[in-house]
Amino acid sequence: MDICKVVEEGVKLALSTNDKTDVIIKKNVPAGLQVTGDESKLKRSVMNLVKNGIEALTDNKVSHPEISIAAALDPGKNG
Numbered sequence: 737m738d739i740c741k742v743v744e745e746g747v748k749l750a751l752s753t754n755d756k757t758d759v760i761i762k763k764n765v766p767a768g769l770q771v772t773g774d775e776s777k778l779k780r781s782v783m784n785l786v787k788n789g790i791e792a793l794t795d796n797k798v799s800h801p802e803i804s805i806a807a808a809l810d811p812g813k814n815g
Contacts, residue, residue: 737775739807740765746782747805750790759790764806 743765751757771778786803793801 739769742779746779749783750786759801762804
């Protein structure tokens with residue numbers, strides 16, 4: 737599965753339930769990065785993590801709240 741697509745969709749789902757947030761979400765996921773796994777479960781995991789992050793930042797009244805999501809290819813792994 738394309739991890740960039742999964743992250744993008746998971747974040748959209750999280751934001752669809754809380755569109756009035758001022759939390760900045762930064763994504764640093766290379767286009768075309770592929771992983772093996774269950775796409776729907778990973779998307780749901782991303783959604784839940786983002787929702788929980790937004791809730792924690794909002795509840796604690798963090799100034800300039802920001803969530804960063806990053807993925808990278810492990811150079812030590814060649815397939």
